[in-house]
Amino acid sequence: MSSFNLTINDALNSDLFKSARVLAGEKGLDKNIKWTHIIETDDFDDLLNGGELVLTTGTGLSLESSLNTYERLIDKHVAGICIEIGHHFTKLPAEIKQFADEHHFPVIAFEEVVKFVDITQHLHTHIIDQHHQMLHEISELTQAFTELSLSxxxxxxxxxxxxxxxxxxxxxxxxxxxxxxxxxxxxxxxxxxxxxxxxxxxxxxxxxxxxxxxxxxxxxxxxxxxxxxxxxxxxxxxxxxxxxxxxx
Incomplete structure (x- = not known):
């Protein structure tokens, strides 16, 4: 049977993540990605449904000082967060790293400038293709079940x-x-x-x-x-x- 999972590990194996480095939460890299979401505001709670891989430059977020930001992301069941190193984020404090490790919450840093639009397009295309394949297999199963039920x-x-x-x-x-x-x-x-x-x-x-x-x-x-x-x-x-x- 086909696999319909897209994990953070799968994403990291993409060329688009070649400049990415896992800072914390390595034990959570097998989490499934349901979608991606770009966040550049601290008022993000109502924007998330759970299972997202969050992409951010850190604008509007206190990613180097606020443990509460990570607590809220985990409470929203976010798969993980990818942060571009730059003006708004330079390093992950030890306290936050420990917290992310304890909760198996992946924190990933892009050490070079990346195009978030390319990442979202790539991952969303993969997710949608998987969904279409899943529907195709379900259709075939339904037809097979109908035939078997009459035998x-x-x-x-x-x-x-x-x-x-x-x-x-x-x-x-x-x-x-x-x-x-x-x-x-x-x-x-x-x-x-x-x-x-x-x-x-x-x-x-x-x-x-x-x-x-x-x-x-x-x-x-x-x-x-x-x-x-x-x-x-x-x-x-x-x-x-x-x-x-x-x-x-």
Whole structure:
């Protein structure tokens, strides 16, 4: 299955980041980048949704003196920040470096002048291309599921297809509390998942992601006339993007 993640490490491997140096937060370089955002103002809280790689020259920000700036960025779940060294930023104080390291928050410095427009265009193009590829794969899966659902033992064949696609456990919970699972080892999760489904079915409300015994599962209810009849369940693996499961 294709990978739909763009990490900070991936960005650093681009030629556009050849003058970049990681100042702090190296343990957070595997964070996914959802988008980029250029910030040159201290009033940025309402401009961020989370997952952004922030680009800045430091204008309007107190990046050498204000720990609170980094606290706010982390509170907004920003992926990391890239700062161009120049008039507004020359070095990262030890206190801020320690804080960023503790929170696995990447702080990256450009040691040469760079064109932020080139970086945003490059990363956004990559993200959009990934999104289009994801939609294409989902369309192909949907067609395959439709064909399999009309064949004998269709449910089991769909679960086998899901397992082959995601290399993960797949289960199907019916309204009669009957469960199908593939591979057979998925039976180990059946009782806990069945209990969750039974407790929430009457409310007709399910969380998209649940955690059972420190293992994450994605739930995809089958809705018929506004009512949840059956539920597909996938074991979430760390290297697969959650949004791909939810779109399925």
């Amino acid at each position: 004998p033992n269709g449910i089991l064949k769909i679960l086998q297809k899901l397992n082959n696609q995601f290399q993960s456990y797949a289960l199907f919970m019916t309204d009669e509390a009957k469960a199908y699972y593939y591979p057979p080892e998925g039976k180990a999760f059946n009782e806990s998942l069945a209990s969750y489904v039974q407790n929430h079915r009457n409310a007709n409300v399910f969380e998209n992601i649940i955690t059972i015994d420190d293992k994450k599962f994605a739930l995809s209810p089958v809705n018929v006339v506004g009512q949840i009849w059956d539920i597909y369940v996938f074991r979430l693996l760390k290297h697969l993007q959650t949004n791909f499961y939810l779109l399925c």
